[in-house]
Amino acid sequence: MRVRAQQDSLTRNNRQDSHEAALLIEGLSVDYGNLRALSDVNLRLDAGTVCAVLGMNGSGKSTLFKAISGVIRPSAGTVRIGGQSTRQAQRAGILGYMPQAESVDWDFPVSVRDVVLMGRYGAMGPSRRPRREDKDLTERAIRIVGLTDLADRQIGELSGGQKKRAFLARALAQQAKVLLLDEPFAGVDTVSATTMIRVLRDLASEGVAVLITVHDIENIDRLADSAVLLRGRVVYQGTPTSVVEPENLALAFGGGQ
Numbered sequence: 001m002r003v004r005a006q007q008d009s010l011t012r013n014n015r016q017d018s019h020e021a022a023l024l025i026e027g028l029s030v031d032y033g034n035l036r037a038l039s040d041v042n043l044r045l046d047a048g049t050v051c052a053v054l055g056m057n058g059s060g061k062s063t064l065f066k067a068i069s070g071v072i073r074p075s076a077g078t079v080r081i082g083g084q085s086t087r088q089a090q091r092a093g094i095l096g097y098m099p100q101a102e103s104v105d106w107d108f109p110v111s112v113r114d115v116v117l118m119g120r121y122g123a124m125g126p127s128r129r130p131r132r133e134d135k136d137l138t139e140r141a142i143r144i145v146g147l148t149d150l151a152d153r154q155i156g157e158l159s160g161g162q163k164k165r166a167f168l169a170r171a172l173a174q175q176a177k178v179l180l181l182d183e184p185f186a187g188v189d190t191v192s193a194t195t196m197i198r199v200l201r202d203l204a205s206e207g208v209a210v211l212i213t214v215h216d217i218e219n220i221d222r223l224a225d226s227a228v229l230l231r232g233r234v235v236y237q238g239t240p241t242s243v244v245e246p247e248n249l250a251l252a253f254g255g256g257q
C-alpha cells in the first residue's frame with residue numbers, strides 16, 4: 001500500500017513537473033538510418049531561462065532542434081512544450097524555431113518587413129491579412145533588433161548577420177513562449193551579437209524560455225542561465241561557468257571518445 005501511495009505521488013509530481021516545464025525532453029533518441037545521432041537525451045527548460053547547447057560539429061545540436069520542432073521524428077522519447085505536444089504547441093503559436101540555415105530563395109522579392117510579418121501568419125488565420133496588432137508587433141520586433149533603417153530592403157540584400165537579426169525579429173513578432181535558436185550568432189559581428197544577447201535576456205525576463213546553440217563560449221555566462229554539452233548524448237549539464245571548466249569541455253570536445 002505504502003509503495004503504491006508513493007508511486008501515485010511520484011506520478012502526480014512528474015505530471016505536475018511536465019506541466020510546469022516550458023520544455024521537457026525525456027529519453028529522446030534520433031536515428032538517421034543506421035546512424036544514431038542522439039541517444040537518450042533528457043532536458044528540462046523552465047520559463048524565463050536561457051539554456052545554451054554546445055558541442056562539436058556533428059554532435060547532434062541541429063538534430064535535437066529538429067526533433068523538438070517536429071521536423072524529424074524521434075526513434076524514442078517524448079517532447080512536451082508547456083505540457084503540450086509539439087504539434088499542439090505549434091498550433092497555439094507557443095513554439096518559435098529559427099533554423100541554422102534558412103531555406104529561402106534570396107532573390108525572391110520579399111522585404112525585411114515581409115519576413116518579420118511572417119512571424120504573425122499563425123495568428124492571422126487563412127486570410128493572412130495583417131491587423132493593426134500584427135503590424136505593430138512587426139514594427140516593434142524590427143526596432144528591437146535594430147533593423148528599422150533596413151526594413152524595406154529586400155532580404156537577399158542584407159549581410160549574413162543582418163539576415164540572422166531579421167529572422168530573430170520574425171521569432172519575436174510571433175510572441176512564442178519557447179524559442180529554439182540554432183546558431184543565431186554564426187556570422188554575426190560583435191555589435192549584433194551584443195544586441196541579440198540583450199534581446200534574449202529581455203525575452204527571458206518576460207518569461208520566455210530560450211534554447212540556443214552556440215559555438216563560442218566567450219559570452220556564454222552573459223547569455224545563458226544553464227548549459228548543456230552534447231556529444232550524441234548529453235555529456236554534461238550545469239551552470240555556464242561549470243560547463244567551461246576544461247575537464248567538462250573535454251567531455252564534449254576532447255579526443256578519445
Ligand SMILES: Nc1ncnc2c1ncn2[C@@H]1O[C@H](COP(=O)(O)OP(=O)(O)OP(=O)(O)O)[C@@H](O)[C@H]1O
Binds near residue numbers: 037056057058064
Ligand atoms: N539528414 C541526415 N541524414 C543522415 N545523417 C544526418 C542527417 N543530418 C545529420 N546527420 C548526421 O547526424 C549527426 C548529427 O548531425 P547534426 O547536424 O545534428 O550535428 P550538429 O551538432 O548540428 O553539427 P554542426 O555543428 O556541424 O551544425 C552527424 O553525424 C550528421 O552527419
